[in-house]
Amino acid sequence: MPELPEAETVRSQVEPHVVGATIIESWAKTPHLTSPSVSEFIERTRGQKIVAAKRRGKQIYFPLENGDNLLVHLGMTGKLSIEDDSEWKPEELHRHVHGVWRLSNGKRWVFTDPRTFGELAVSRDLPFLTKMGPEPLDEDFPVEELVEKLGRKNVKIKAAILDQSLIAGLGNIYADEACFRARIHPETRASAISEDKLRELLGHMRPILEEAIQGRGSTLKDGGYQDANGDYGTFRPQMYGRTGLPCVICETPVQRGVLGASKSARSFHFCPSCQKL
DNA sequence: CTGCTGTCCTGTACGC
C-alpha cells in the first residue's frame, strides 16, 4: 500500500513528464474522491501549466501556474501512470480510472484506484502542510521534540507513529518495520517506553524509508502496488506480511496481531521473541 | 483535548 516511499517513488517518476507541461484536457468522474466537485476539478485544472511535483508525507501535489494545486492521494490502491496520448472516449476507459489529463507534451496522465480510498483535489490552500507532523527524511527531523511528545501519549506505540499529525508518512508496513528494528512490541504504550528507546525508534525511520525509496517501494504478495512505470517495488519488509515465517534475527515465527476494534482493526506483525511487551 | 470506534470501497482468498 502506498506510504511515503511509494508516494515519493511515484512523484519522482511522474515529475519529468508533467512539470512544464500544460493540461490541455482534464477529465474526472468520481464524486466521492474528487473535490471540491468533479466539475470544478475539471474546470480549474484544464488549461493550467504544472510548475512542480511535490510530496508531503503520503500526499502528492502539483502546484499549478495560477496558484492552485492539483492534489493526488493514492490511498490504498491508487496508481498514477504516464502513457502516450491518443484519442479516447470516457466510456472506453476501465471502470477504475478516476482521472485523466492530456498534456501539451503528447503524454496522457492517468489516475486509477480500484478501492477508491484515494483522493483527487484542486485546492488553493494546502492545510496538510502545517497539520502534518515532521518528515522523517528531513535533515532537521526533530527527534528530541518527538521523544517528548510520544512520552506523553497513552496510545500504543504503533498507533502513535501511524498518526500523521505526529510524524508524516508511515503506514502499516513501515511502522511495523520501525518497531521491529527498535525491538519494541507494537502494542507497548508510548508513555511506557524509555526516552532512549524512543530515540532509537525514531532513528530507524529515515534509514528504513530511504532504503524503501531505493527499492521503489514495497509490493506485497497481493501485487497491489505498482509504481508509475507499472513496475513492482523491490523493498522487502522484514515483518509486514511475513506471518508464520521465521524472524530474520532469531527465526522465531513472526506473529500477527490486531490493533483496535474489529470494524476499524489494523494488523500488526512482530517477533514475539525480539519484541516483548 | 485525548483516545477510540465506525465508515467508506472492491478485488481476492478461503471455507463449506
Added chain:
DNA sequence: TGCGTACAGGACAGCA
C-alpha cells in the same frame, strides 16, 4: 462449482 463471508487499511467524523 458456486456462493457467502472475511479481509486489506488511510483518513476523518463522531463520540465519551
